[in-house]
Amino acid sequence: MCGIYAAVSAAEKCLVSSVLERRLRNRGPDYQGTFTTRLDDANATTLTFTSTVMSLRGDRIVKQPIVDEITGSVFCWNGEAWKIGGEAVNGNDSAAIFALLSLASRHSLNDDSNRVLDVLRKIEGPFAFIYFDKPTRRLYYGRDRLGRRSLLVKPGEQFLLASIADFPTTGWTEVEADGIYVLTLQNVGKGYANPVPTRYDWVEDDSFISGIGAFNNTVPVESPQLAKQSVVMSQLRHHLTDSLQLRVLQVPVPPGASTIDARVAILFSGGLDCTVLARLASDILPVDQPVDLLNVAFENPRIAAQNKGISQNELFELCPDRITGRKSFAELLLACPDRQFRLITVNVPFSLTCEHRSEVIDLIYPHNTEMDLSIAFALYFAARGIGFCEIGVDSQPKPYATSARVLLSGLGADELFGGYIRHAAAFSRQNYEGLIEELKLDVSRLGKRNLGRDDRVMANWEREIRFPYLDEDFVRWAIELPAWQKCDFANDEVEGELPEPGKRVLRLLAEELGMLNVVREKKRAIQFGARTAKMESGRVKGTTLISP
Secondary structure, eight states: OEEEEEEEESSSOOOOOHHHHHHHHHHOBSEEEEEEEEEETTEEEEEEEEEEEOOOSSSSOOOSSEEOTTTOOEEEEEEOOOEETTEEOOSOHHHHHHHHHHHHHHHHHHHSOOHHHHHHHTEESSEEEEEEEGGGTEEEEEEOTTOOSOOEEEOSSSEEEESSOSSOOTTOEEOOSSSEEEEEOOOOSSSOOOOOOEEEOSSSOTTEETTTEEOOOOOOSSOOOOOTTOHHHHHHHHHHHHHHHHHHTTOOOOTTOOTTSOSEEEEOOSSHHHHHHHHHHHHHSOTTOOEEEEEEEEOOHHHHHHTTTSOHHHHHHTSHHHHHHHHHHHHHHHHOTTSOEEEEEEEEOHHHHHHHHHHHHHHHTTOOBHHHHHHHHHHHHHHHOEEEEESSTTOOOEEEEOOOSEEEOOTTHHHHHTOSHHHHHHHHHHHHHHHHHHHHHHHHTGGGSTHHHHHHHHHTTSOEEEOGGGOHHHHHHHHTSOGGGTOOTTSOOBTTTBOOSTTHHHHHHHHHTTOTTGGGOOOOOHHHHTTOTTSSOTTOOTTSBOOO
């Protein structure tokens, strides 16, 4: 995880404000660097780059911005390149990518091609980047195909790019996760020409969804039943294990932590998606590594008013996600007796929510609705990771702050495997044709989801969020499956035999893994599970703009 910033202007330097510097530093606490260059000796256009680094790959900190001493090209990288051209990246990924970009830049000068684009298109993983190819005067920037990392842009007299804004103001927008943007800087003598960027698609194939793969539109003649014996079951476990291995193995010991402290934590509501991740992660990680399960609950004044006479702690325990979290925690302890799972109960009094409100509003900008805020509150405090630790069902809670720098999220499972109510409704209206169109729509707008917002909120605590269900290889496999191998709305729930149809393939995997209770858990939005929704007024709509 890193914070990146770039400014193109006629000024000699365009340094970050103290507020923006602090927020960039929160994203990258291990190193901070700034590099300034000019377009050329005869041109007054100045480019300033700042990077902050949180080192999670390789055996050393690779300082940024990275500068090519021969050509003067500059690279700022935020994210993880798990693979390049299908090959796993060993060691530090930012150094590996920059070496390829530098080589591509030199070749492009000789044959007038654009091999830089070819390199960028081969990267798989969550990332945002800024690359100034000085010999060609091109500034490349963008976010990965699914938009898992934040990058904001502000055109104008100064062209600005940053992982996060310094404070809510007009002009900043999120860079779309729909391709690679290229700004060609012209020689205008005395200043910056404010050019318009050109967008290049991730792939030159319109049939690809989110630039990843082709969706399976097959409609079955009959209605095959999805069961434990289905071949897709072993495939799901294999592909999800591969995705998790990339994200949980070889995570370095956090600075200042001991070898027995947690390196990985899971955003843990106790629901199906996150519990399956926790269970599989236990099979992958060394047995001596504990795993923190971050379970957040809020004091909601409206709920408190309906439950007069009970204590604040009882209010926390009444939160739906706290109830399911405790149930799934107990199941994990039984299924994995050799693994130390720690349930971290993050209790957020309303006074603490109010205290952090303005900071959260700044972090989610340019998003600015009540729904954005209620979701962000839950993610912000969960990622903060301060609460009470329980190592057993009957253990005494102790004050605790997680040391984990890597957080896992179950986001993406509902879109891929038909977990929303609207998927069942689509099947009810138009059978498999309607279901397929709804699933395809959800996958196609994964890059439009609010992952940039979520990244800004959680990275503020010096942590990196990783999404195993949104691995490119995993997504490609999932969308190439026929719909009836993911969800099974044609065959209703059979008590004692089959779980509910939505995400049935994932529910059957949970059952296979010994997580019998979580198999029956219903989908629940985070703002309702943690009770951050409608904290002050039951009449406010999610689309309502945030009041100051």
